Amino acid sequence: MSENAANRSVDDLVPIFFMGKRYMVPSSLTIQKALEYAGYQHVRGCGCRGGICGACGTVYRDPDSYRLQVGLACQTVVESGMHLMILPYYPGNRAEFDIDEMQGTGGEVAALYPEIFKCIGCNACTQACPMDIDVMHYMAQAIRGDIKGVAETSFDCIMCGLCASRCPAEEVQFNVAILSRRLNARHLTPRAKHLEKQVERVAAGEFEESLRELMGKSTDDLKQLYRDREAEPQMTEDDWKPQDARYV
Amino acid sequence: MPYPESIRALIEKVEKTRPARVERKKRDQEFPALKLEERDPVLRNFHPDFIEGTRREIKIGPSKGYSISNEMVDLLEAKSRVNPDLVNLDKPDYETDVLVIGAGGAGTAAAILAAENGARVLIATKLRHGDANTMMAEGGIQAADKVGKDSPYFHYLDILGGGHFANDPELVYTMVSNAPDALRWLEGLGASFSKFEDGTMKTMHGGGTSRKRMHYAADITGAEIMRTIRDEARNHTDMIDVVEFCPAVEIVLDDAGRCAGAILYNLETGEYSFARASAVIIATGGSGRLHIQDFMTTNHYGATADGIVMAYRAGVPISFLHTVQYHPTGVVFPEQAEGILITEKFRGAGANVLNVHGEQFVYEREPRDVEAACIIRECSPKGRGNGVPTPTGKFGVWLDSPMIDMLKGEGTVLKEFPGKHILFRRFGIDISKEPMLIHPTLHYQNGGLDINSTCETNVPGLYAAGEVAGGIHGENRLMGNSLLDVIVFGRIAGAAAAAYSEATGEIGRPTLEHVRKYNEELKTAGVGADRIAPMLLPDYSNPEVREKQLSKDYFGTLS
Numbered sequence: 001m002s003e004n005a006a007n008r009s010v011d012d013l014v015p016i017f018f019m020g021k022r023y024m025v026p027s028s029l030t031i032q033k034a035l036e037y038a039g040y041q042h043v044r045g046c047g048c049r050g051g052i053c054g055a056c057g058t059v060y061r062d063p064d065s066y067r068l069q070v071g072l073a074c075q076t077v078v079e080s081g082m083h084l085m086i087l088p089y090y091p092g093n094r095a096e097f098d099i100d101e102m103q104g105t106g107g108e109v110a111a112l113y114p115e116i117f118k119c120i121g122c123n124a125c126t127q128a129c130p131m132d133i134d135v136m137h138y139m140a141q142a143i144r145g146d147i148k149g150v151a152e153t154s155f156d157c158i159m160c161g162l163c164a165s166r167c168p169a170e171e172v173q174f175n176v177a178i179l180s181r182r183l184n185a186r187h188l189t190p191r192a193k194h195l196e197k198q199v200e201r202v203a204a205g206e207f208e209e210s211l212r213e214l215m216g217k218s219t220d221d222l223k224q225l226y227r228d229r230e231a232e233p234q235m236t237e238d239d240w241k242p243q244d245a246r247y248v
Numbered sequence: 249m250p251y252p253e254s255i256r257a258l259i260e261k262v263e264k265t266r267p268a269r270v271e272r273k274k275r276d277q278e279f280p281a282l283k284l285e286e287r288d289p290v291l292r293n294f295h296p297d298f299i300e301g302t303r304r305e306i307k308i309g310p311s312k313g314y315s316i317s318n319e320m321v322d323l324l325e326a327k328s329r330v331n332p333d334l335v336n337l338d339k340p341d342y343e344t345d346v347l348v349i350g351a352g353g354a355g356t357a358a359a360i361l362a363a364e365n366g367a368r369v370l371i372a373t374k375l376r377h378g379d380a381n382t383m384m385a386e387g388g389i390q391a392a393d394k395v396g397k398d399s400p401y402f403h404y405l406d407i408l409g410g411g412h413f414a415n416d417p418e419l420v421y422t423m424v425s426n427a428p429d430a431l432r433w434l435e436g437l438g439a440s441f442s443k444f445e446d447g448t449m450k451t452m453h454g455g456g457t458s459r460k461r462m463h464y465a466a467d468i469t470g471a472e473i474m475r476t477i478r479d480e481a482r483n484h485t486d487m488i489d490v491v492e493f494c495p496a497v498e499i500v501l502d503d504a505g506r507c508a509g510a511i512l513y514n515l516e517t518g519e520y521s522f523a524r525a526s527a528v529i530i531a532t533g534g535s536g537r538l539h540i541q542d543f544m545t546t547n548h549y550g551a552t553a554d555g556i557v558m559a560y561r562a563g564v565p566i567s568f569l570h571t572v573q574y575h576p577t578g579v580v581f582p583e584q585a586e587g588i589l590i591t592e593k594f595r596g597a598g599a600n601v602l603n604v605h606g607e608q609f610v611y612e613r614e615p616r617d618v619e620a621a622c623i624i625r626e627c628s629p630k631g632r633g634n635g636v637p638t639p640t641g642k643f644g645v646w647l648d649s650p651m652i653d654m655l656k657g658e659g660t661v662l663k664e665f666p667g668k669h670i671l672f673r674r675f676g677i678d679i680s681k682e683p684m685l686i687h688p689t690l691h692y693q694n695g696g697l698d699i700n701s702t703c704e705t706n707v708p709g710l711y712a713a714g715e716v717a718g719g720i721h722g723e724n725r726l727m728g729n730s731l732l733d734v735i736v737f738g739r740i741a742g743a744a745a746a747a748y749s750e751a752t753g754e755i756g757r758p759t760l761e762h763v764r765k766y767n768e769e770l771k772t773a774g775v776g777a778d779r780i781a782p783m784l785l786p787d788y789s790n791p792e793v794r795e796k797q798l799s800k801d802y803f804g805t806l807s
């Protein structure tokens with residue numbers, strides 16, 4: 001199996017220390033695959049294996065440095081002598097809210113997460129973020145009530161929790177971030193009018209007849225219609241109109 | 249791993265042909281698409297579905313005689329993880345109205361809708377809430393909502409053309425008609441779709457679309473949808489409970505043959521427990537981790553077909569599993585990122601696909617199966633043998649991402665594809681300046697459990713939604729229709745299960761009699777005695793270490 005850690009040459013094994021325990025692993029592997037090579041079958045700390053789910057946030061230290069480094073186990077290649085642990089879970093405060101009842105103000109975020117004002121601006125969160133997000137900056141934006149700013153700065157957040165794990169002020173940055181993104185998208189960005197219109201047209205049954213007609217057609221007829229359908233050109237702008245407007 | 253010298257020399261060939269290709273793209277002069285009748289021979293000769301000896305007929309169960317991939321049949325012809333005689337069903341460990349199995353997109357949408365319709369919901373999921381294929385989707389979600397140029401009519405036609413006209417018409421009808429409302433629901437929950445200033449959604453083409461109807465949230469559309477609906481589910485803690493690391497391993501029926509809940513397995517304590525529910529929604533997603541024909545996969549760690557196995561044992565037939573979707577563009581180099589998906593949006597945005605000579609050989613927006621087969625033909629020694637050799641001894645083709653900046657302005661790759669830009673940057677490759685090396689990768693389970701347009705299976709009270717179900721996409725799904733599928737049918741399943749649960753009242757005596765019978769059928773057919781399913785998690789651990797794990801199956805104080 002392509003994924004199987006054992007199917008590879010073992011000429012350059014290096015030591016890594018997983019929660020203090022030493023294993024010899026091939027130097028080209030990611031931390032995730034190196035642990036599998038060592039004999040682990042992950043239960044926690046492994047989700048998408050592609051750097052987007054946030055299950056495998058990892059804290060590590062190189063042998064000659066006192067500094068802590070961070071990465072995702074599925075994306076970070078092992079280094080000789082590294083000491084590491086995976087942080088699969090971090091207890092964080094989350095406030096419940098009803099998005100329909102809100103307006104997207106900074107005051108609403110502050111009311112749900114009053115602890116944001118305790119941020120001391122130490123930048124530990126930014127240094128801990130494996131997605132290179134300027135976490136401290138979005139926390140500052142939250143404090144200023146710049147919800148749109150938080151939404152934009154935090155867009156790539158995978159909610160791994162590493163920032164919260166390093167925060168002396170016990171903030172739960174990622175929950176502040178998702179609240180702000182949702183408020184921004186829902187209340188501070190214009191709704192899509194075409195969407196609303198199309199929902200109404202479907203509800204009014206405007207496409208019913210043409211769809212039912214298609215459903216009744218033979219495969220050969222469908223193939224013909226499929227071949228003949230007009231294609232929107234690749235490089236046109238959004239206002240392109242088809243020549244045949246019967247079915248739109 | 250930056251590109252080594254040997255590869256750099258090959259990249260020069262790509263750079264040489266690039267200016268002329270960009271000019272052609274600007275003039276909308278595309279590489280000619282295959283005609284409908286030309287697709288078949290390429291598929292038959294080069295698509296993995298057609299390789300001899302890779303499939304066999306299932307010997308038992310509701311779809312006995314159906315021929316599908318060996319890896320899937322291995323799981324269907326396998327014994328239960330539990331001995332029905334040892335499970336105590338008299339005292340349920342959990343009681344709920346609706347049990348949702350699997351917390352990806354379909355399961356979470358279903359849970360929210362079931363709760364909104366008054367049902368108490370328990371979500372049991374294998375990993376964490378949201379560790380799912382939905383989280384990984386990048387490219388986008390389709391809906392025909394651009395008034396004046398698109399409509400469910402064209403969406404329907406595109407889906408059928410992509411699915412080889414084999415799709416279930418009612419299911420397609422249901423999906424395309426509910427698509428605009430699904431998008432509006434997500435917008436209302438605060439999912440950040442990429443929009444123009446006035447709120448108009450940005451849309452683009454995907455393989456096989458006749459109109460630009462792919463909506464997106466930069467290049468993390470699935471993550472944006474998943475984290476938004478997960479967050480919404482967490483706003484309903486009074487109605488929705490979630491148990492993580494507790495996969496379901498068996499459906500429980502009552503003595504009248506209705507669904508009565510499921511057996512859950514605590515991955516950490518090793519306990520089995522009974523969750524009693526009057527309706528169950530299976531939303532366990534796909535099966536990429538079966539590594540069919542040894543293909544690398546784009547799927548998350550838990551995509552192991554569990555839902556299919558459980559429901560099949562409970563009597564639900566399967567269809568369309570004879571076709572499997574290979575995504576045309578997965579990473580082949582660097583090796584650390586092997587299998588990871590490179591969204592179709594790169595091709596939608598103008599990137600060409602090129603062989604070792606830096607030449608085009610395929611139209612970039614063929615349906616996935618055709619595109620994948622053409623790439624395999626280009627790479628395969630049995631085909632044209634024009635693949636780019638990778639430093640790890642494999643073959644791939646180029647995806648020429650730098651064209652995108654040339655077509656749409658400097659910085660576009662960074663802005664539209666931040667996720668992939670970071671991924672490659674970690675390995676010392678700048679994809680706005682250097683092309684990517686790609687090869688088809690196991691991506692999507694086209695088929696699955698038979699459902700009707702309200703997500704009912706043939707077992708009363710048992711529902712299925714999302715990638716685990718079959719029929720909507722026929723024999724091949726188009727990009728962007730799966731995220732749509734999970735939202736549309738997830739919502740339908742949630743509402744339907746809540747209504748059923750309310751109407752049905754008391755369920756009867758719970759039993760695992762069907763499991764006992766299935767085990768006997770296996771014995772009679774003489775298959776599967778040495779296999780146990782569902783798989784739950786793939787095992788990539790070192791076989792040499794595993795050999796030394798001598799007490800793995802021992803009973804005692806340590807196991």
Ligand SMILES: Cc1cc2nc3c(=O)[nH]c(=O)nc-3n(C[C@H](O)[C@H](O)[C@H](O)COP(=O)(O)OP(=O)(O)OC[C@H]3O[C@@H](n4cnc5c(N)ncnc54)[C@H](O)[C@@H]3O)c2cc1C
Pocket residue numbers: 349350351352353354355372373374375376378379380381382383384385386387388389390469470494495496497531532533534546547548550551552554555589591691692713714715716727728729730731732734782784
């Ligand atoms: C890399 C990638 C990119 C994609 N890009 C796109 C795209 O751009 N557009 C598009 O439309 N589609 C895309 N898809 C497809 C789409 O994302 C999936 O098909 C879809 O999200 C599946 O949703 P689901 O809810 O059915 O399953 P999932 O989201 O996979 O959720 C299933 C859940 O069930 C859990 N589970 C599994 N077994 C059990 C069990 N026994 N008990 C309890 N829980 C269990 C899993 O852990 C998981 O959490 C992509 C897929 C991948 C992998």
Ligand code: SF4
Pocket residue numbers: 128129130131132133135156157158159160161162163164173174
């Ligand atoms: S902001 Fe925090 S939770 Fe989000 S990715 Fe960065 S470290 Fe992880």
Ligand code: SF4
Pocket residue numbers: 118119120121122123124125126135136139163166167168169170171173
């Ligand atoms: S770690 Fe905490 S206190 Fe420090 S800057 Fe970040 S949010 Fe503020």
